[in-house]
Amino acid sequence: MVYLHSWIYCFWLSVVFYASGWLLGHSVMKDGKTASSISLNPTDAFWIKKYKRLLVPYIVLNSLIYLPKGLLSQFVMRPYDISFEDYVYAMFHPFESPNGEYWFMPALIMIFYLFVLLAKMAVFVPERLRVLCYVVGVAACVWLYMLIGDDTLGRVFYYLIFFAAGYLSRKKGLLLQPMKYDVPVFFVSFALSLLSIRSDLEYGVFFVFYTTAGTVMAVALSSIYVRKGWKCIDHLFGTNMTIYLYHWFVQGTIWALYRYSGLEGEPYEFAHRLLAVVLGIYLPYLLYLFMKKYSSNAVVKVLRFISGEKI
Secondary structure (H helix, E strand, O other): OHHHHHHHHHHHHHHHHHHHHHHHHHHHHOOOOOHHHOOOOOOOHHHHHHHHHHHHHHHHHHHHHHHHHHHOHHHOOOOOOOOHHHHHHHHHOHHHOOOHHHHHHHHHHHHHHHHHHHHHHHOOOOHHHHHHHHHHHHHHHHHHHHHHOOOHHHHHHHHHHHHHHHHHHHHOOEOOEOOOOHHHHHHHHHHHHHHHOOOOOOOOHHHHHHHHHHHHHHHHHHHHHHHOOOOOOHHHOOOHHHHHHHHHHHHHHHHHHHHOOOOOOHHHHHHHHHHHHHHHHHHHHHHHHHHHHOOOOHHHHHHHHHOOOOO
């Protein structure tokens, strides 16, 4: 399990930010625009939409978690004391928030701002120098990541690389049609990503290599999925944010029940993890369907607002 965790952890976030960049490119380019056309005014409609989608769930759900998790600190992996100062500190330090997994939401807002700013600056760079600027920019982001360390700001600079790669991929039309050599690309990148299976993984140059290989693997796999006409996960379309927001509650409960059940041994361990994966996906999925079906209900509207859904 340790090795499997090391492998997945190497690339899953880079894929998330790559997809976010691709979707930004898709949303602006279908209207004939580019990222440089987005206003940097924080009160612009574009940014208000991002705040509702990302910051509202981050603040509200972390606030709801704060008190009960603080009261049960003796049973959790990251205990903390309950105080107003600690609460404010946690909110401004996403890794220290009650649910540290939500760190990516304020980080993604920062990445959006940085990328739009860089896109506006790139307009003034001559075409022949842009490739050089991209290379220098990637090197600078990696250097800042290693300099700052593995916290929110360090990760902002690091995952900005993958966000930009996703945007440029959409700009070049990648994934609008299946890739030509997706199968060999998948197997080569998959083999390279397996090099990350080690329990003492360090965040450095090799981590950059592994995350890049894993991201390429995911992109190639998505191309194969479309080209083969597979439909096995189509029913989850549009539910990713809901699943991410609420899987923690489900899996945390399952973990606690298993931890204090007294059951030991590999069969129970495997069953517990399998149950956590399946229910961690499908209970939030059912919640998404519930919110969609009863979207006009007043209580459901509040729940949708908390979940960052458009009301």
